[in-house]
Amino acid sequence: MVSDSFAIRTEDLRRVFRAKRREAKGEKREVVALDGVSFSVDRGELFGVLGPNGAGKTTTIKILATLLSPTSGRAWVAGLDVTTDSKAVRHHIGMVSGGETSGYGLLTIEENLWMFSQFYGIETNVARKRIQELLAVVGLADRSRTKIYHLSTGMRQKMNFVRGFLTEPEILFLDEPTLGLDVQTAHTLRGFVSGWLAEHRDRTILLTTHAMHEADELCSRVAIIDKGRILACDAPGVLKRELQRDAIFRLRIADLGDARAAVGAQPGVSRFTQTRSDDGLNVDAILTSDGALTGVLGSVQAAGGRLLSLEKREPTLEDVFLHVVGHGFDDEAREGGSE
Amino acid sequence: MAMERRRGVTWRSFRTATWLGWQIESNWADPFVFAIYSLVKPLSGALILVFMYAVIAKDGLGSPLFPGVFVGNALFIYVPAVLAGISWTIMDDREHYGMLKYVYAAPVNVLAYLIGRGVAKALVATVAVVLTLLLGTLALGVPIRFAAIDWPLVAAALVLGSAMLALFGILLGAVTMVTARHNYGVGEAVAGGLYLLCGVVFPLDTLPPWLAAVGRALPITYWLEAFRRALLGQSAASFAGLSDVALVGIIAGSSVVLAALATVCFRLAERRARAKGLLDMQTMY
Numbered sequence: 211m212v213s214d215s216f217a218i219r220t221e222d223l224r225r226v227f228r229a230k231r232r233e234a235k236g237e238k239r240e241v242v243a244l245d246g247v248s249f250s251v252d253r254g255e256l257f258g259v260l261g262p263n264g265a266g267k268t269t270t271i272k273i274l275a276t277l278l279s280p281t282s283g284r285a286w287v288a289g290l291d292v293t294t295d296s297k298a299v300r301h302h303i304g305m306v307s308g309g310e311t312s313g314y315g316l317l318t319i320e321e322n323l324w325m326f327s328q329f330y331g332i333e334t335n336v337a338r339k340r341i342q343e344l345l346a347v348v349g350l351a352d353r354s355r356t357k358i359y360h361l362s363t364g365m366r367q368k369m370n371f372v373r374g375f376l377t378e379p380e381i382l383f384l385d386e387p388t389l390g391l392d393v394q395t396a397h398t399l400r401g402f403v404s405g406w407l408a409e410h411r412d413r414t415i416l417l418t419t420h421a422m423h424e425a426d427e428l429c430s431r432v433a434i435i436d437k438g439r440i441l442a443c444d445a446p447g448v449l450k451r452e453l454q455r456d457a458i459f460r461l462r463i464a465d466l467g468d469a470r471a472a473v474g475a476q477p478g479v480s481r482f483t484q485t486r487s488d489d490g491l492n493v494d495a496i497l498t499s500d501g502a503l504t505g506v507l508g509s510v511q512a513a514g515g516r517l518l519s520l521e522k523r524e525p526t527l528e529d530v531f532l533h534v535v536g537h538g539f540d541d542e543a544r545e546g547g548s549e
Numbered sequence: 550m551a552m553e554r555r556r557g558v559t560w561r562s563f564r565t566a567t568w569l570g571w572q573i574e575s576n577w578a579d580p581f582v583f584a585i586y587s588l589v590k591p592l593s594g595a596l597i598l599v600f601m602y603a604v605i606a607k608d609g610l611g612s613p614l615f616p617g618v619f620v621g622n623a624l625f626i627y628v629p630a631v632l633a634g635i636s637w638t639i640m641d642d643r644e645h646y647g648m649l650k651y652v653y654a655a656p657v658n659v660l661a662y663l664i665g666r667g668v669a670k671a672l673v674a675t676v677a678v679v680l681t682l683l684l685g686t687l688a689l690g691v692p693i694r695f696a697a698i699d700w701p702l703v704a705a706a707l708v709l710g711s712a713m714l715a716l717f718g719i720l721l722g723a724v725t726m727v728t729a730r731h732n733y734g735v736g737e738a739v740a741g742g743l744y745l746l747c748g749v750v751f752p753l754d755t756l757p758p759w760l761a762a763v764g765r766a767l768p769i770t771y772w773l774e775a776f777r778r779a780l781l782g783q784s785a786a787s788f789a790g791l792s793d794v795a796l797v798g799i800i801a802g803s804s805v806v807l808a809a810l811a812t813v814c815f816r817l818a819e820r821r822a823r824a825k826g827l828l829d830m831q832t833m834y
Contacts, residue, residue, distance in 0.1 A: 227826065272826070275654045279823045296823075301656045312647030314569065316576040328565040329655045331557060373651070 216286070217381050217414035218251040218274060223283035225269050225438075243269040245438035246283070251431075254411050256404070258429030259418040260531065266438040267418035268307075271383045274416065275305045287381055304379030308389035311366045315359035319350060319369050322358060323376055330377040337376070344372040347402050349395070364391055371399060375406060384417045388424060396424075404428055422527040432527065434534055441534040446527055453525035453533055456480065457497045460523060461506075464490035466515030476509050478502025481532045490518060496533055555658075562658040566665025570634075574669035591626055591677030595684060598622050598750065614752065616691045616781050621749040621773045623681040627674045627714060628743055628769060633736030634670030635663050635718025639725040643830060650829040660815065663722055664715045671711065682780070693780050702779035705797045710772045713804045717769075719811040723818035727825075729832040743769055753787045761787075768803035771796055 225244040244266045251257040259267050272278035274287055276296035285292045288302035313322050320341055327337035345351045348368035358366065371387055384403070388396035404427075407415060419425050425432050426446050433443040442449060466472060469484045473493055479502060482495040497503060500522075510517060575583055598619070599610065606612045643649035652662060685691035721736050728735070743749075746756075746764040753764045764770050765787075774788050775796050788796070822828050 272829075275650075277650050277653055277823065277828045278826050279820075297656075300654060303654060305651065305654045307650075310647060312651070314573065314646050314648065316573055317569075321572070325565055325569055326651070326655070328561055328568075329652075329657050331561055 215253060216250045216289075217253045217255065218249075218257070218285075218287055218416060220250075220270075220274075220285040221248050221283055223247040223270070223273065223285055224281050225266075225273065225278070226281045242438050244273075244280070244283075247435070247438070247440055248283075249433050249440060249443055251414060251416060253414055254407075255430050256407050256415045256417060256428055258425040258432040259416065259435055260420065260422065260425045260432050260527065261418075261435035262420055264437075265420075265435045267420075267435060268385055269438075270435075271305070271307075271385045271416070271418055275303060275383055276300060302380040303383065304374045304377055304381075305383045306371055306374035306385065306387050308367060308384075308386035308391075310370060311363050313358040313361075313366055313369060316357060318355050318357050319345065319361070320354040322369065323373055326373050327376055332377065340376055340378075341372070344375055348372060348399065364395070367391060368395065368399075375402075378410065379413070381414045381416070384415060386419055387417070388419075388421065400424060400428055422531065426527045434531055436535045442530065446530075449530040450525045450527065453496070453529055456525070456533075457500045457503070458523055458525055458529055459495050459497065459503060459506075460519075460521045461493045461495065461510070462487075462490060462518040462520075463493060463510055464516040464518050466491055466510065466513060469493045469510075472509045472513040472515060473506055476502065476506050478505060481536065483532055483537070490516075494529070494532070496529060558656050559658040559661045562661040563665040566662040567668045570638075570666040570669035571672070574673055587673055587676055588680060591623075591681050592684060594626070595619070595622065595681045599689060610689060616685075616693075617777050617783065617785060618750050619685045619689065619691050620682070620693075620777050620780055621747075623678050623685065624773055624776045625744060625747075625749045626677045626681065627671065627710070629737055629740035630670045630674035630677075631667050631711075631714040632718045632721055632740050635667040635715060636721035636725045636736040638663055638666040639722050643828070644832065647829075647831075653828050659819070660719060660812070663719060667715055667718055671714075691781075697782060699779040699782070699793075702775055702793055702797070706772055706775040706779060706800070709797065709800045709804055710775075713768050713772060713800060713807060716804060716807040716811040719815050720807070723811070723814040726815070726818040726822050727827060729830070743767065746770075747773060748785065748787070749773065752785055768800055768807065771799045771803070775800065 223244050224242070224246055227241045227243055228238045229241070247266065247270060249257075259270060261267050269278065273280050273285055274292060276292050276299050279293060287299045290299045290302070292299055314325075317325065320338075323341045324334070324337055327334075327341075332340075341354070342351060345354055348371060350365060350368055350372070353361070353365065358369070361369070367390065374382055374384065374387075387403075388399055391399070403415065403417075407413060417425070417428060429446060431443065431445050432449065433440045434449075435441070461473070463469065469482065469491055473479060473484075473495055474482050478498045480496050480498055482493060484491050484493045486492075495506065497506070507517065507520075577583070578586065602612070602615060602618065603609045606615070639649065642652060652659065682691070682693060686693045717739075718736075721739060724735055746760060747767055747770040748756075748764055753761045753770065756764060771788075774785060774791075775793075778784050778793060778796070784791075791799075
């Protein structure tokens with residue numbers, strides 16, 4: 211047990227997966243999922259880990275939830291070492307993984323949730339009351355007696371969300387909790403999460419997400435992770451303020467196939483992403499100053515592109531991500547990201 | 550305080566898993582189909598053996614070996630049910646229900662949980678065993694006399710045997726924990742091997758000496774012998790020299806050894822599963 215006040219702390223956490231390569235017998239391929247991850251989360255905080263798929267978010271949660279051993283480094287949850295005190299850690303935590311269809315299909319929603327409450331020693335009448343309240347939040351109150359195998363993926367996910375909050379854990383890990391949910395439900399759940407934390411000020415939530423707006427809306431601090439490394443960690447407002455010295459523009463360009471040369475290679479462009487839409491390219495560019503825009507526009511015109519719209523905007527977490535990582539979330543942006 | 554908390558966790562884990570196991574076991578079909586299945590499966594199994602014996606054995610069902618064979622076969626119903634039931638829980642929870650990781654992230658005593666999940670299987674097996682024995686007594690002339698049953702020996706064999714089979718299940722669970730889905734047959738394969746080696750349907754001495762030696766090293770052999778003595782008042786020639794107390798002592802002693810072995814192996818398997826990320830493995834073969 212460590213005598214710090216942190217709810218969660220990691221120190222140089224590293225995790226390497228080794229998989230046998232089918233094409234080369236006996237040879238093992240190594241994938242570094244986490245590469246020296248260190249951060250701490252205060253008690254009562256809603257801390258976000260933001261990164262694209264494969265960045266190491268879920269691996270981090272699995273280690274903290276005692277499901278996976280780190281290859282090296284250490285981590286503490288509620289002051290307890292997740293490797294040596296894993297059983298004790300489990301009394302303090304809860305976990306919800308998004309995009310999953312888990313659950314005992316032959317049980318009803320209520321039975322599934324009640325069963326889990328029993329593992330935590332919650333009295334049946336208390337559990338049933340909480341179950342009804344939480345099911346009402348996620349819009350499943352009228353389906354409590356429905357068997358799990360009758361539920362859609364989204365409904366199962368809502369049930370799993372309820373399971374995470376049912377036991378009112380001291381520290382809750384939410385791994386992409388709104389993944390695959392419709393916009394309205396995701397919005398409701400985000401509202402519930404911030405309300406729950408406001409009501410339970412001694413509780414802590416670690417949220418992983420690749421939804422920038424989710425992290426921006428919910429988290430008091432955010433760690434940006436990519437390829438197993440934390441590249442920035444601070445309050446979203448602070449991270450965004452650091453970009454305010456730069457100029458951020460959104461350009462909509464027609465008749466241009468690729469913006470790498472016309473935008474990315476221009477002097478004064480520190481980062482950019484491009485996504486295709488029906489009428490052309492949407493380009494977000496971080497410029498070192500407003501003056502660099504003249505060169506960009508000239509270059510777009512010279513390449514045959516037609517500027518449909520131009521907007522200067524305030525930095526978002528997406529811009530912060532682009533700035534610190536060097537590419538956007540999707541593959542196209544990854545290819546197009548400039549240095 | 551810590552001890553009390555541990556006891557609380559163990560009891561809750563066992564109780565909840567027992568409830569869950571029963572829900573899964575009894576709800577996969579409507580009650581009528583479930584009842585028919587529970588009746589037909591063991592009775593068919595017993596009748597297959599009876600007809601084979603009637604055809605193959607020189608004296609047919611009148612053979613002095615038949616009652617011991619019938620009782621051994623009836624009691625053996627417990628073995629695959631409990632062994633496969635406990636070890637399969639790992640695979641089922643991990644790959645079918647996707648819940649093993651949530652069980653592991655909760656304050657659950659996993660060994661108590663697995664044993665709890667095996668209880669429902671054992672209860673269904675008990676119905677099958679009782680029905681099979683009734684069939685044997687009422688229709689096939691198996692000489693089980695209610696008044697002559699050695700009840701203390703039955704109780705000892707039931708209690709110790711349940712523990713022993715559960716520990717075997719845990720041992721297999723350790724194997725299942727670190728293997729992929731295509732290993733689903735591990736419980737049934739081991740049960741098949743035990744059917745051969747434990748003298749269930751023929752005297753142990755008919756096996757080649759080295760196989761008979763393996764059979765003598767297995768506690769299930771002694772457990773079946775205890776039931777034959779308790780129910781029929783007769784024992785196999787191989788164990789004639791063993792007193793009832795010695796027999797129970799062997800089952801108890803081997804259960805203690807098995808408990809240590811199962812616990813160590815399961816903990817090692819858990820450690821390996823955490824190291825290799827197998828607790829939420831989805832092989833999807």
